Amino acid sequence: MRRFRFRRHSLLPGFGPALGYTLLYLGLLVLLPLGGAVLKAAGLSWADFWRLVSGPRAAAAFRLSFLAAFGAALINAVFGFIAAWVLVRYTFPGRRFIDALVDLPFALPTSVAGIALTALFSRNGWIGALLEPLGIRVAFTPLGVLVALVFIGLPFTIRTVQPVIADLDREAELAAASLGASAWQTFRRITLPAVLPAVLTGFALAFARGIGEYGSVIFISGNLPLRTEIVPLLIVTRLEQYDYAGATALAVAMLALSFVMLLTINSLQAWSRRRR
Amino acid sequence: MNIEIRNLSHAFGDFQALKDVSLDVHDGELLALLGPSGCGKTTLLRLLAGLARPDAGTIRIGGVEATGQSAQARQVGFVFQHYALFRHMSVFENIAFGLRVRRRNRPANAEIRQRVNALLELVKLDGFGNRMPSELSGGQRQRVALARALAVEPRVLLLDEPFGALDASVRRELRRWLRRLHDEINITSLFVTHDVEEAMEVAERVVVMDHGRIVQMGTPEEVYAQPATPFVCAFLGSVNRFPACPAAGDGTPELLTGPAACGAEGTAPLTLYARPHELLLERGTGTPGQTVPATILRVQAIGAVVHIELQRSDNGQRIEVELSRERQDEQTYKAGEAVHIRPTRFARF
Numbered sequence: 001m002r003r004f005r006f007r008r009h010s011l012l013p014g015f016g017p018a019l020g021y022t023l024l025y026l027g028l029l030v031l032l033p034l035g036g037a038v039l040k041a042a043g044l045s046w047a048d049f050w051r052l053v054s055g056p057r058a059a060a061a062f063r064l065s066f067l068a069a070f071g072a073a074l075i076n077a078v079f080g081f082i083a084a085w086v087l088v089r090y091t092f093p094g095r096r097f098i099d100a101l102v103d104l105p106f107a108l109p110t111s112v113a114g115i116a117l118t119a120l121f122s123r124n125g126w127i128g129a130l131l132e133p134l135g136i137r138v139a140f141t142p143l144g145v146l147v148a149l150v151f152i153g154l155p156f157t158i159r160t161v162q163p164v165i166a167d168l169d170r171e172a173e174l175a176a177a178s179l180g181a182s183a184w185q186t187f188r189r190i191t192l193p194a195v196l197p198a199v200l201t202g203f204a205l206a207f208a209r210g211i212g213e214y215g216s217v218i219f220i221s222g223n224l225p226l227r228t229e230i231v232p233l234l235i236v237t238r239l240e241q242y243d244y245a246g247a248t249a250l251a252v253a254m255l256a257l258s259f260v261m262l263l264t265i266n267s268l269q270a271w272s273r274r275r276r
Numbered sequence: 277m278n279i280e281i282r283n284l285s286h287a288f289g290d291f292q293a294l295k296d297v298s299l300d301v302h303d304g305e306l307l308a309l310l311g312p313s314g315c316g317k318t319t320l321l322r323l324l325a326g327l328a329r330p331d332a333g334t335i336r337i338g339g340v341e342a343t344g345q346s347a348q349a350r351q352v353g354f355v356f357q358h359y360a361l362f363r364h365m366s367v368f369e370n371i372a373f374g375l376r377v378r379r380r381n382r383p384a385n386a387e388i389r390q391r392v393n394a395l396l397e398l399v400k401l402d403g404f405g406n407r408m409p410s411e412l413s414g415g416q417r418q419r420v421a422l423a424r425a426l427a428v429e430p431r432v433l434l435l436d437e438p439f440g441a442l443d444a445s446v447r448r449e450l451r452r453w454l455r456r457l458h459d460e461i462n463i464t465s466l467f468v469t470h471d472v473e474e475a476m477e478v479a480e481r482v483v484v485m486d487h488g489r490i491v492q493m494g495t496p497e498e499v500y501a502q503p504a505t506p507f508v509c510a511f512l513g514s515v516n517r518f519p520a521c522p523a524a525g526d527g528t529p530e531l532l533t534g535p536a537a538c539g540a541e542g543t544a545p546l547t548l549y550a551r552p553h554e555l556l557l558e559r560g561t562g563t564p565g566q567t568v569p570a571t572i573l574r575v576q577a578i579g580a581v582v583h584i585e586l587q588r589s590d591n592g593q594r595i596e597v598e599l600s601r602e603r604q605d606e607q608t609y610k611a612g613e614a615v616h617i618r619p620t621r622f623a624r625f
Binding site for chain 1: 360362371379427
């Protein structure tokens, strides 16, 4: 049988205390609250649990939460990559200013973002008024949820991809060109494989953030049950009705789903890194 | 393919990297661009590869106008100092890259395999096809980079300080190998280096550059024996400078000692450049005008050549002398001894 071994890779001392601290930190801050939720849900029978998380209202909320988070993460992966590319590869007036702007969604209270987006996209808002004649409504529709999550998740891809692009071997691109590769072939075969793991990391972060987002969405979505209600809001609603069992069941289901999806993304990332 | 470079200029902002450079590279030649860093040699190479655009001037490769051509269209192989291998691809895929990205006459997979294997054999890396670049030594990586450049059958091969990132022994071995490889495949090649020994050993013809201009070209022997300018003379190896006065007619110039000036009519003094092995040491009284007095500071007797460091007694200038081991065994010069230095050969400017 294989024995577990503690491996020390570092010359720096302090492996014991550092590991102890890491475990305590993760235990207190991550595992304990989550474990509490699972424990609470464990009081439910399987049938009850299933009934609570698969009712039409809950199912619709799950669908919206995960689809919108996935879509927003996808949009952010593509456009975040482009933005990071521009910020690293080109110099232009105002670059530092724009670079600082990227972090704003991190810092802004999400409810402020939600209110601002609602004001912009509502039927008489600046952008909403332009879209209205085209028959596109953003505020108080699932599309609004997507817009809010794109806003919230944008910094994640930019900030994870940026250092990797800065680190790319520019000469490898020149080498590809001198070997006859077109710009697209160079991007597709040389640049993209090198940046892909970072893009996936950014995608996973934006996705996770999108699933958990609450503050900005509740303003722009309108919270119509079965239509624009997200899971975090449904949980809060249940709590306000003193339905603790219902709230924890939803929380645990969400936790499990998120965990599985993040695990999948992580292994995808490990796979793409192995191919380097 | 021959290359004709005419009046090429290139600037980076205010810095004029290349000034009106013209050069002919003959078909099948192995040519070294030699010069200190910042002399414009790498810029010239990048312009030839199409990795940068000249501000003025023209480039013709094989008689065909290439100045406005893109790097992709030029069919020029380029080898970078830091290899620039594709890190996420195996050695095999690195070499196959140029063949795989072809849109017209892309070879079939079987043919690609055959050609890559032949190239791996050529660069002495058979059996390394499945390795990743990170698993290779520096010398091996540079050979992969060379094979990758050769895979597309370039018309011209350009190498930018190809051995600059390698340690001394690998470097020596690899440049002999490059020399032999060139004899084998005979592709017109230009390589850039700041290492005089490397240029002299590998190249058939050396082009010395300084401050964006070509200062001299010729075979290694010609350039070494008849440097065109004081810069070339000093750049090619250590050299001692002696102030002297021009002699009447074609006679040997008179060495100046101390604060003395040239003749009554105030002729301008000149400088004689003599390499350490072109100097002799003499005991006794010396000959004014032909020798200068000096004191031996250090004698370093290692190997076949004995290095002696001296200081001139009249102006304090340091002088380096190289003697054969036999002569030192005969004369046994010692530190602290007062001697006279006699230049036997020199260049004058």
